[in-house]
Amino acid sequence: MSNETLVNRIANGDAKAFETLYHMYKDKVFNTVLSYIQQQEESEEITQDIFVEIYRSSNNFKGESSERTWIYKIAVNKCLDHLRHRGRKKRFAFLLSIFNSESGALQIDVPHFEHPGIILENKDKAQILFKAIDKLPESQKTAYILSYIEDLPGKEVASIMKTSPKAIESLLQRAKVQLRKELGKYYPERRKMKE
């Protein structure tokens, strides 16, 4: 059974096909969402929304890209939308905190994130890295997550991001430079803690 027929069957209202597709992609989608959102409960909610979207827009799948690419596109778009919404909320909360000193601190900040798939000895380092990834611009973040966390080939990342593989390489280079800059901010803190 090819993947394309699965989506076609979903488009025809076949619930069994949807269940099969869900079991094929649930972990991949959840892992991607978790890397973007860095918060367990929100990621669960968004993953559900992504599968609802897959079900509802299965009619729009024309087979121009692979099914996996199509699913990743939906997932990435949902995550970016959510992050934009979170950014707006954060700015609004900041404005409120200026005018209302009692409500004070921003409560939308994401707490420390621990990815469940990281090996134990790397947990602390990965926490710092995820903080830095969160600060990357959208396109660099997407290229980095899809390439280094999802381990997708450059060609597929390019297809998901509707750009060329060369552009992805350049985005990854810029992302690494940006990450090093960001990590530089954490280094003095860490040295102070050591001293």
Next chain:
Amino acid sequence: MEHTDWENNILNSLDGMQSAHAPEFMFTRIMAKLENIREGQISSKKVYLAMACFVILCLLNFSIVKTINHHKEEGMHSHSNGYLIDNSNFNLY
């Protein structure tokens, strides 16, 4: 040097990372969400249908009233003509 090593360590901390697993029972929750959406769509369809019926009824009512008024006006015309003739007769008195 120490700084660069530290940065490299951080950047390499994703090595050996495994994929996170989606929580159990998520599929049930997705199906429940889909069901909710479907129910919402059906009820919104009902609302649209009711609104369309209401608009059709209003238009029908309006056109019936207009037709009746039109007929009444025609009747008044014929009466007023008659009245004028009566009036001229009155002047002859």
